[in-house]
Amino acid sequence: MLKIYGCYRSRATRPLWLVEELGLPFEHIPVVQARRVAEPKAAEAPINTQSDAFLALNPMGAIPSIDDDGVVIHESLAIDLYLAKKYGGELGPRDLVEDALMIQWSLFAATEIEMTALKISSSSLATPSPEVTATIEAAAKALARSFDVLEQHLTGKTWMVGERFTVADINVAEIVRYAQSHAPLFEARPALKAWLERAQARPGFKAMWAKRLAEPA
Missing domain, CATH: 1.20.1050.10 (Glutathione S-transferase Yfyf (Class Pi); Chain A, domain 2)
Structure with missing residues (x-):
């Protein structure tokens, strides 16, 4: 299943809007910006752009990113263009x-x-x-x-x-x-x-x- 990493208060709005248009099933992993977390590296911190788990996916620590059944793509505009070509029909x-x-x-x-x-x-x-x-x-x-x-x-x-x-x-x-x-x-x-x-x-x-x-x- 398509996974979208990022929060709605970010450039992730772009792929998150697109999947709404497509009616595409996806899993949302709500990665937030590290600047919004008091101690982003703390063990109890919510997953954020400085979390080791997210940096393993995107070394730049920027949102959004996607994992589409093993295809990992960063940069919101590239993500949208990819999704539109693969799933978009008339949106692509x-x-x-x-x-x-x-x-x-x-x-x-x-x-x-x-x-x-x-x-x-x-x-x-x-x-x-x-x-x-x-x-x-x-x-x-x-x-x-x-x-x-x-x-x-x-x-x-x-x-x-x-x-x-x-x-x-x-x-x-x-x-x-x-x-x-x-x-x-x-x-x-x-x-x-x-x-x-x-x-x-x-x-x-x-x-x-x-x-x-x-x-x-």
């Missing part, structure tokens, strides 16, 4: 071109959006201050070009690739979400805003998100 690529486009948009989001969008996500949880506001505004400005590219691509389209919901939508949406608290970025880009709302209205996302909210912060 129909041909080589779709495969390349799904990889392209996943990597675009990871390289051009993720780290900057995370500044908005983390700053939105901080105590409001002029410095926090400046950080958010600078990040939003830095994201403008990438978000304009997505807006142009999604104008007149429902989904990222092949005019159907696919793993590309999950991978990109779960990165774009980090900037979602900064409404002006989306109000200025109606196609991007509508696409993200469609993705997050899906039962698979809602099921994953409910489990995330039920998990301790």
Whole structure:
């Protein structure tokens, strides 16, 4: 059986959303970030990213990882692309071109959006201050070009690739979400805003998100 290592309050949301869409049976091993554990190496500590048992699986100590009947894969986007190809049906690529486009948009989001969008996500949880506001505004400005590219691509389209919901939508949406608290970025880009709302209205996302909210912060 497929095993997914990671917690819902991490990048594991990406494969955990995908398996909800697929209705794929899996075992969830709730590995948490070591920074959330007072003594991560203590014998009584919950399994975390510094636990020897997890490091034996992923020496980098990063979540998520999967073990699919002996096939071990790390990195959330790679995990999703693998699962979609193996189990995904219409969520995976129909041909080589779709495969390349799904990889392209996943990597675009990871390289051009993720780290900057995370500044908005983390700053939105901080105590409001002029410095926090400046950080958010600078990040939003830095994201403008990438978000304009997505807006142009999604104008007149429902989904990222092949005019159907696919793993590309999950991978990109779960990165774009980090900037979602900064409404002006989306109000200025109606196609991007509508696409993200469609993705997050899906039962698979809602099921994953409910489990995330039920998990301790």
